[in-house]
Amino acid sequence: MKILKIIFIFFLFFGCQKTTKDHLAVGTWTYCFKDGVYSEYKIKENYILRMHEGSEEILIIKNEINDSIMILLNFKNGNTHLPYNDTLRILSYSKHKIILRSNYVRDKIELKKADFVIEDIDSTNLELWKSKTLSEFKIRSKIANCPDLRAEDEKIIPKLEDTNLDDKEEEILIKFIKDSIE
Numbered sequence: 001m002k003i004l005k006i007i008f009i010f011f012l013f014f015g016c017q018k019t020t021k022d023h024l025a026v027g028t029w030t031y032c033f034k035d036g037v038y039s040e041y042k043i044k045e046n047y048i049l050r051m052h053e054g055s056e057e058i059l060i061i062k063n064e065i066n067d068s069i070m071i072l073l074n075f076k077n078g079n080t081h082l083p084y085n086d087t088l089r090i091l092s093y094s095k096h097k098i099i100l101r102s103n104y105v106r107d108k109i110e111l112k113k114a115d116f117v118i119e120d121i122d123s124t125n126l127e128l129w130k131s132k133t134l135s136e137f138k139i140r141s142k143i144a145n146c147p148d149l150r151a152e153d154e155k156i157i158p159k160l161e162d163t164n165l166d167d168k169e170e171e172i173l174i175k176f177i178k179d180s181i182e
Contacts, residue, residue: 023065029111032146042118051137
């Protein structure tokens with residue numbers, strides 16, 4: 001009987017402990033785009049912080065995480081505006097990477113676990129935090145050396161002067177409707 005009481009107390013004590021296990025996607029991640037551009041993500045339960053090589057802006061996107069999906073919500077951040085809502089579904093994961101699929105662009109996104117941590121937003125000194133965070137990102141992006149995996153024909157971008165716009169004139173008919181008021 002004494003052993004039963006001890007077991008009961010043991011289960012009561014450890015069964016009532018609050019678990020603070022984070023979602024699989026929560027953390028700091030890196031990503032190389034097909035064109036060789038490096039990007040970093042800090043995923044939290046309620047937002048995603050994203051830095052993109054070639055940009056001087058830190059994008060913050062509202063986020064809701066439910067089981068195996070993340071819902072990105074339409075959100076205006078400074079001059080940047082996410083033009084759509086999106087749902088990212090977790091396809092697979094391991095200790096070092098997570099593969100997501102975007103419902104909007106239908107692409108697979110393979111995020112690799114970062115071996116560094118992006119500091120949380122410091123709202124008391126936002127400009128200093130932003131400057132430091134972008135500076136550290138630029139150093140890491142130079143080291144990342146993401147390869148350009150596009151085919152040669154995908155790398156060619158037509159120049160505007162190569163297209164003759166004069167040959168493509170369109171005739172637009174305009175009808176005027178005169179209202180007769182008597």
